[in-house]
Amino acid sequence: MLNHAILSHPSEFLTQWAAHPNPRQSTAEVFLADQKKRYALGRNENTLLLAKDIQLSGVVDDFITEPMDWHGLPVVSQHALPADAILVNTVANARPITAQQNVQRRGDGLWLDHSDLYQIYPDLFTPPEYVQQSRATLQEKSEHFDYLYRKLADDESRKTLLDIFHYRMTGSPSFMHGYTCRVNDQYFESFFDFPQDGSFVDAGGFHGETSLEFSSRYPAYSDIHVFEPSASNYERVLDALKNTRNTNAYRVGLSSKKEVLRFSGDNGSASKISDSGTDSIEVDRLDSFNLSRVDFIKMDLEGWELHALNGAQATILKNHPILAISGYHHPQDFIQIYDFVTQLRKDYKIYLRHYTEGWTESVLYFVPINVTKI
Structure with a gap:
């Protein structure tokens, strides 16, 4: 039987996720302490959300042909970053795994996922809208999602529902490996x-x-x-x-x-x-x-x-x-x-x-x- 505790007890899952040790905590601490090292990957709504929570040094977009400004933030390609810059992956819609693999090339201590920040510092960083909506909806309608889970026709459908909501509740790309x-x-x-x-x-x-x-x-x-x-x-x-x-x-x-x-x-x-x-x-x-x-x-x-x-x-x-x-x-x-x-x-x-x-x-x-x- 597949484990569907996230559907039946979403609050408990979130509490456990928030308390789980994060291997990138020391990188998050440096990111928080040094404004000159703060960059976000991607011109998207989550980068704008992050920029409201903390002052960024700039935004990385590897598809630009020359430096530019975006919402008052300088936009550069990744090869133009300072060597010690920390790059935050804010991509969430379609290709967060691909984006995560991109930032990981910088090496340990030089990258974060957006979800790392609002997991480690929930009072300082705001989760994206899709995460907030999913948390509120699942906590209010958990019995309805549990019923849907039981009515799905095959194991792949049930696993897919669980994977989707593990991701939607946390924003952590780790839950979407394999997709x-x-x-x-x-x-x-x-x-x-x-x-x-x-x-x-x-x-x-x-x-x-x-x-x-x-x-x-x-x-x-x-x-x-x-x-x-x-x-x-x-x-x-x-x-x-x-x-x-x-x-x-x-x-x-x-x-x-x-x-x-x-x-x-x-x-x-x-x-x-x-x-x-x-x-x-x-x-x-x-x-x-x-x-x-x-x-x-x-x-x-x-x-x-x-x-x-x-x-x-x-x-x-x-x-x-x-x-x-x-x-x-x-x-x-x-x-x-x-x-x-x-x-x-x-x-x-x-x-x-x-x-x-x-x-x-x-x-x-x-x-x-x-x-x-x-």
């Missing part, structure tokens, strides 16, 4: 049989990569329906899929009702519906499109998945499709998406897979019992 970025595999798994002539709905098409991968894996498909509300992304979808057949692209987002919403469209794949967005987009219910056949629905809508599922109830009830729903945007999504789908239909097996080294790209799969392989 890699494998975006081409995302949404395409071996535990279900997809009909070769099936119909695919791509909700959150971005630049069309998932639909293009689908068309390659299932060349006998019947049709593809891509929903992408961003004007610039929609044009990229059209270009990416111009040589595919029976492809329908809709410049509309999916939601629980037809309306116009504000949209923050300048964040690449993380663009999302937001009250503070500067763009306007049209959204509608998937049910309103009256698609004749739907065998697979993929959704990655940057936290809007529950709204879109609400507007797809008739389609799901009629077609009983495979569902691949991103559940990582907020920790509550894992249990809320599970609850919504399983209350709508009882005849699904539920799997969980993860596709990065960090906290992003966790996908809940709802597979009709008659098409599961395991």
Whole structure:
């Protein structure tokens, strides 16, 4: 039986983690004492958070071509660092393991993970938002996560849930060793049989990569329906899929009702519906499109998945499709998406897979019992 104490007793786990001796404590002490040695790896939200907690000497970005400033901090490449500088890995979203391996090349005593600082000095350093959200949600909803754990269909799903939340509760990359970025595999798994002539709905098409991968894996498909509300992304979808057949692209987002919403469209794949967005987009219910056949629905809508599922109830009830729903945007999504789908239909097996080294790209799969392989 896999150990799932982090789900049933999250406070005890956090207490034990905080008290565990950290081998990089002496490096953290030097980092705290000497302002001239403080650098962070990566121009990201966690570096900005660290910079609020303590004055940094600068930021490292090995992809710049010449020195620059970023939010008032000098940005340099790693080879330009002082020899005794301490470099903190603040990368968390997709490649924290790769980033950790990068900073480790500096040698012992010259690198830290962001999590080392807020573990050793919890009163001085602030955990990232995804860590704070995960701690609060898991402590409030531990029985719901424990229930989800028990309902998952296989050991890999259960282990994945545990690994994800060990990482989300601590931010420590050590819990994600063994995971890699494998975006081409995302949404395409071996535990279900997809009909070769099936119909695919791509909700959150971005630049069309998932639909293009689908068309390659299932060349006998019947049709593809891509929903992408961003004007610039929609044009990229059209270009990416111009040589595919029976492809329908809709410049509309999916939601629980037809309306116009504000949209923050300048964040690449993380663009999302937001009250503070500067763009306007049209959204509608998937049910309103009256698609004749739907065998697979993929959704990655940057936290809007529950709204879109609400507007797809008739389609799901009629077609009983495979569902691949991103559940990582907020920790509550894992249990809320599970609850919504399983209350709508009882005849699904539920799997969980993860596709990065960090906290992003966790996908809940709802597979009709008659098409599961395991």
